[in-house]
Amino acid sequence: MFELTDNLMRAGxxxxxxxxxxxxxxxGRFCTLSAIEDAVYARDxxxxxxxxxxxxxxxxxxxxxxxYLGLDxxxxxxxxxxxxxxxxxxxxxxxxxxxxxxxxxxxxxxxxLGGGDLKSFLTFLVLGISALMAMRGFTGMAxxxxxxxxxxxxxxxxxxxxxxxxxxxxxxxILLTLGAVLLFGGWALSHAGFRASxxxxxxxxxxxxxxxxxxxxxxxxxFDPFDTRRIESFxxxxxxxxxxxxxxxxxxxxxxxxxxxxxxxxxxxxxxxLWAKEFRWEAPDDAHEVKRHILGAFLMGTxxxxxxxxxxxxxVTGVSTLxxxxxxxxxxxxxxxxxxxxxxxxxx
Numbered sequence: 420m421f422e423l424t425d426n427l428m429r430a431g432x433x434x435x436x437x438x439x440x441x442x443x444x445x446x447g448r449f450c451t452l453s454a455i456e457d458a459v460y461a462r463d464x465x466x467x468x469x470x471x472x473x474x475x476x477x478x479x480x481x482x483x484x485x486x487y488l489g490l491d492x493x494x495x496x497x498x499x500x501x502x503x504x505x506x507x508x509x510x511x512x513x514x515x516x517x518x519x520x521x522x523x524x525x526x527x528x529x530x531x532l533g534g535g536d537l538k539s540f541l542t543f544l545v546l547g548i549s550a551l552m553a554m555r556g557f558t559g560m561a562x563x564x565x566x567x568x569x570x571x572x573x574x575x576x577x578x579x580x581x582x583x584x585x586x587x588x589x590x591x592x593i594l595l596t597l598g599a600v601l602l603f604g605g606w607a608l609s610h611a612g613f614r615a616s617x618x619x620x621x622x623x624x625x626x627x628x629x630x631x632x633x634x635x636x637x638x639x640x641x642f643d644p645f646d647t648r649r650i651e652s653f654x655x656x657x658x659x660x661x662x663x664x665x666x667x668x669x670x671x672x673x674x675x676x677x678x679x680x681x682x683x684x685x686x687x688x689x690x691x692x693l694w695a696k697e698f699r700w701e702a703p704d705d706a707h708e709v710k711r712h713i714l715g716a717f718l719m720g721t722x723x724x725x726x727x728x729x730x731x732x733x734x735v736t737g738v739s740t741l742x743x744x745x746x747x748x749x750x751x752x753x754x755x756x757x758x759x760x761x762x763x764x765x766x767x
Contacts, residue, residue: 428641429533430679435638437683438690440629440653441533445691447622449473451730452518452525455756460764465616468607469623470734475604476627477739480594481634490638496727498578499743501741503727505564506571507748510725511733514656515755516720518730519763520711525655525719525729529681533688535700540708542716547659549720554657562725580742599741629653630736637676653680654732656723726751 445447445467454466484490492498518524521542523531530548531539552558576583581599582592607623608614633652641651658677665672692698703709721730726748728737734752737745 423641425641425646426673426675429637429676430674432636433676433679434683434686436629436632437653437680437685438441438687439529439632440626440680441684441687441689442691442725443622443625443629443687444526444684445530445533445688446695447618447625449532449622449626449749450523451752452523452733455460455753456760459760465610465613468610468613468650469619471603472607472620472623472628472689473630473735475600475602475607476624476737477630477735478596478741479543479600479605479633480627481739482573482600484631484634484639486593486755487539488635488639490634491650492580492740493578494638495653495740496649496751497737497740497745498580498583500573500576500578502570502571502573502579502744503566504571504744504747505566506725506727507733507744508751509566510722511748511751512726512755512758513718513722514726515722515752515757516762517715517720517722518752519756519759520715521631522715524683524731525659525723526653526731528659528716530683530688533685533690534692535698537701538712539710541703542712543659543715544663545713545721545735546656546723547661547663549717550656550724551555551664553721553724554660556719559724562721578744581743584743588738595743621683626735629738630731633676633736634739639755648675651676652736653684654728654736655681655684656720656729658730662696722755 437603446675448466449469451470457463457466469593481490485492521528525546528542532543553562565690573579582595585595587595613619626680630652633737634650638650658681661683662678665674665678689698703712715719719729723732726733727744728748729750730749733745734749
């Protein structure tokens with residue numbers, strides 16, 4: 420008789436939340452690299468403000484989950500007292516450069532794949548395999564040797580969240596968190612052009628809500644206190660590798676939230692593409708473009724594992740916990756993306 424186990428519940432709900440995330444992001448043209456390009460070359464910050472609004476909503480929702488529904492962020496990869504600053508900076512820089520070479524991040528790769536972009540299928544495979552290598556394979560050994568000695572133990576602080584590092588009381592922590600919500604949300608909504616773009620506003624809100632939904636699924640609704648698996652929300656580096664591995668070895672592996680989230684995001688993007696009549700098959704233009712995508716995907720997969728996430732996994736999900744490492748990682752990704760854009764666009 421079929422038994423609906425916790426992991427199947429998480430995978431199923433991850434699929435549903437992923438469909439919502441993929442649909443909203445594609446309809447709202449949500450892309451971190453494109454937001455950076457718009458800000459640098461067109462002086463248009465509206466898409467960056469959509470990203471900032473997603474962060475504000477995610478921070479607020481995460482606060483509500485921890486305060487009223489018992490979400491335990493100590494069981495995530497983000498808030499432990501060991502600050503992996505070397506991985507955040509070096510990995511984030513590599514991820515950002517790779518993102519520029521590919522033209523999007525891991526999340527954007529799934530959105531493009533849902534629209535029929537075969538270049539993104541190549542990127543998906545290389546990024547996922549590179550992530551597996553960096554976690555458990557050949558490049559993983561180099562990562563451990565290079566980056567583990569750079570780890571900083573913040574004990575006796577209980578975690579690396581900003582409230583813990585500042586030694587704030589529970590009420591002080593809440594005030595700081597609300598201040599972060601106002602900072603990100605206020606900056607996003609202070610721009611009249613952004614407020615006038617309903618699609619950008621609602622995509623930012625929707626993505627933030629989906630991040631909160633991910634926390635709720637894995638940390639509350641289908642949470643097993645006796646399970647050693649970490650609480651998580653949306654991120655798009657290691658889960659791409661896990662999806663590839665599950666496709667090959669499904670009889671020996673258990674499906675869970677990340678795989679459901681990846682498949683759901685692709686499905687949601689596909690539905691959005693059909694809705695807008697945008698679905699079309701696209702192939703690489705030439706061998707040079709293929710080489711650029713392979714190199715960029717390798718840098719994203721390897722760097723993303725070192726940085727513990729991507730522009731969504733660290734830039735929204737991680738930042739929603741107010742973890743110092745997440746801020747370092749996303750800052751390095753932005754710097755890497757800017758360097759990559761300079762190399763591709765401005766150096767000639």
